[in-house]
Amino acid sequence: MRSYGEGTQSTGVVQITHDLGRSVEDEDVLFVEDIVDTGLTIAHLLDLMRTRRPASVKVCALLHKPARRRIEVPIDYLGFTIEDKFVVGYGLDWGERYREVPYIGVVEHADLAH
Numbered sequence: 337m338r339s340y341g342e343g344t345q346s347t348g349v350v351q352i353t354h355d356l357g358r359s360v361e362d363e364d365v366l367f368v369e370d371i372v373d374t375g376l377t378i379a380h381l382l383d384l385m386r387t388r389r390p391a392s393v394k395v396c397a398l399l400h401k402p403a404r405r406r407i408e409v410p411i412d413y414l415g416f417t418i419e420d421k422f423v424v425g426y427g428l429d430w431g432e433r434y435r436e437v438p439y440i441g442v443v444e445h446a447d448l449a450h
C-alpha cells in the first residue's frame with residue numbers, strides 16, 4: 337500500500353500496489369507496518385481486509401506518530417511512539433531515497449524540494 341508518492345505529506349489517497357495472491361478467509365492476519373502516521377493507510381487496509389472474512393486481524397507497527405493522526409486505528413503491537421518528524425532509514429523512504437540507511441534518521445527541512 338502507498339499513500340505518499342514523492343513527498344513527506346500523505347496524499348490521503350491510498351493505493352494498493354500489490355494485493356494478496358490468495359484467500360485469507362478464516363486465517364489470522366497480522367499486518368506488519370513500518371509507521372502509522374495519519375492512520376489512513378491502516379484504516380483502509382482494515383476495511384478492505386474485513387470484506388475477506390479472516391478469523392482475526394491485528395496490526396503491528398515499528399513506529400507511531402500520534403500527532404498527525406486523522407483516524408483512530410488499533411495498533412496491537414507497537415515498537416516506538418515518535419514525535420512529528422519525517423523519518424527515514426530501516427526501510428522507510430523519502431521518495432524512494434534513504435530506505436537502505438541502517439538506522440532511523442530525521443529528515444531536516446523535509447518541507448524543501450529534493
Ligand code: IMP
Pocket residue numbers: 339340346369370371372373374375376377378421422423424428429430
Ligand atoms: P498513514 O496512512 O498516514 O498512516 O501513513 C502510513 C505510511 O506513510 C507508512 O506506511 C509510510 O510508508 C508512510 N510514512 C508516514 N510517515 C513517514 C515518515 O516519517 N517517513 C517515511 N514514511 C512515512
